[in-house]
Amino acid sequence: MIELQNLTKKFDDFTAVDHLNLTINTGEFFGLLGSNGAGKTTTISMISTVLLPTEGEVLIDGGKVTRKSSAQKRKLSIVTQEYSMRQDMTMDEVMEYQGRLYYMPRKVIRRKTDELLEFAGLIDYRRRIVRHLSGGMKRKLMICRALMTDPGIILLDEPTAGMDAFARRQMWELLRKLQRQNITIILTTHYIEEAEALCDRVAFLHKGKLDVVDTPSNxxxxxxxxxxxxxxxxxxxxxxxxxxxxxxxxxxxxxxxxxxxxxxxxxxxxxxxxxxxxxxx
Incomplete structure (x- = not known):
C-alpha cells in the first residue's frame, strides 16, 4: 500500500503539488490525470525520491520513503518520459548494466534478461542497438529494465507518449500482463482513453490539488x-x-x-x- 500524506512541493513561490492525500492499494492500477502543470510528474518524482517534498511524506506498507531508506526504495521502479538509456548499447547490455548496478549475480541477470525480453516480445531484437529501436521498443525496454529487480511498484510517467496507435495498444497489453502479476502501477498520461481502458481508479489533479478519486465507471x-x-x-x-x-x-x-x-x-x-x-x- 502507498500512502501520500499532505504531500506538498513548492518551487520558490510556486506550489506544484498542494497537500495531496491519497491511498493506493497493493496491486492496484492507479491513474494520475491532469492538464499540463497539474502536478502529475512532480508527484511521481516525490514518490520515487527524485524530488524531495517540501511538506508531507510518502509511506510504502507503513514505512516512510526517503533517499536513505534503501529497503523501501527497492520496492519501486520508475519509467520516465525521457529515453534514459545509452544509445550505443544493445538490449542485452542495457539489462546487464541494470543488474550490475544492483549487484545481481551474472547468472541471475542472464535469466532475468531472457524472461523479461520474452515477456515484452523483444527477445528477437536483443542484440539490436538502442538507437536503432522504434519508440515503442524503447519504451518496452525501459519497462523491462525497471522490472529487473522485481519491484512491487512501477511508476509510469507518460509511457506511451509519442507512440502511434498500434504501438500504444501493444503497450496496453504489456501493462495488463504486469497487473496480473499483482504489481502496483501508478500511471500518468494525457491519453484519457488509456486511463479508462487500464486503471482501476483515477485521480483528477488541478493546479496541484486533488479534485476527485474514483473508478472510471463511476x-x-x-x-x-x-x-x-x-x-x-x-x-x-x-x-x-x-x-x-x-x-x-x-x-x-x-x-x-x-x-x-x-x-x-x-x-x-x-x-x-x-x-x-x-x-x-
Whole structure:
C-alpha cells in the first residue's frame, strides 16, 4: 500500500503539488490525470525520491520513503518520459548494466534478461542497438529494465507518449500482463482513453490539488451513460443522459436541420466537465 500524506512541493513561490492525500492499494492500477502543470510528474518524482517534498511524506506498507531508506526504495521502479538509456548499447547490455548496478549475480541477470525480453516480445531484437529501436521498443525496454529487480511498484510517467496507435495498444497489453502479476502501477498520461481502458481508479489533479478519486465507471455514470453532441454557433455542446431512451428523445426534439449524434459517455467527458471547464474559466 502507498500512502501520500499532505504531500506538498513548492518551487520558490510556486506550489506544484498542494497537500495531496491519497491511498493506493497493493496491486492496484492507479491513474494520475491532469492538464499540463497539474502536478502529475512532480508527484511521481516525490514518490520515487527524485524530488524531495517540501511538506508531507510518502509511506510504502507503513514505512516512510526517503533517499536513505534503501529497503523501501527497492520496492519501486520508475519509467520516465525521457529515453534514459545509452544509445550505443544493445538490449542485452542495457539489462546487464541494470543488474550490475544492483549487484545481481551474472547468472541471475542472464535469466532475468531472457524472461523479461520474452515477456515484452523483444527477445528477437536483443542484440539490436538502442538507437536503432522504434519508440515503442524503447519504451518496452525501459519497462523491462525497471522490472529487473522485481519491484512491487512501477511508476509510469507518460509511457506511451509519442507512440502511434498500434504501438500504444501493444503497450496496453504489456501493462495488463504486469497487473496480473499483482504489481502496483501508478500511471500518468494525457491519453484519457488509456486511463479508462487500464486503471482501476483515477485521480483528477488541478493546479496541484486533488479534485476527485474514483473508478472510471463511476465518474462516467456521474455524468450519464449516454452523450448527445450537438454542433452550435458557439461550437460543439454535449448533453448527458442516464438512459438511452432519454437521449434519443432529446435528439428527436431537435431542429431537423441540427447536426447532432448519440454516443456513449467516456472518461474524457468526465475530465473535461470537471477540469476542462475550470481551465476555460
Amino acid at each position: 465518474l462516467i455514470l456521474s455524468l450519464g451513460k449516454y452523450a448527445v453532441d450537438e454542433a452550435t454557433d458557439e461550437g460543439q455542446k454535449s448533453r448527458f443522459f442516464s438512459d438511452r431512451r432519454a437521449a434519443i428523445d432529446y435528439l428527436d426534439g431537435l431542429d431537423p436541420d441540427a447536426t447532432a449524434s448519440l454516443r456513449r459517455t467516456t472518461l474524457e467527458d468526465a475530465f473535461v466537465e470537471r477540469i476542462g471547464n475550470r481551465i476555460r474559466r
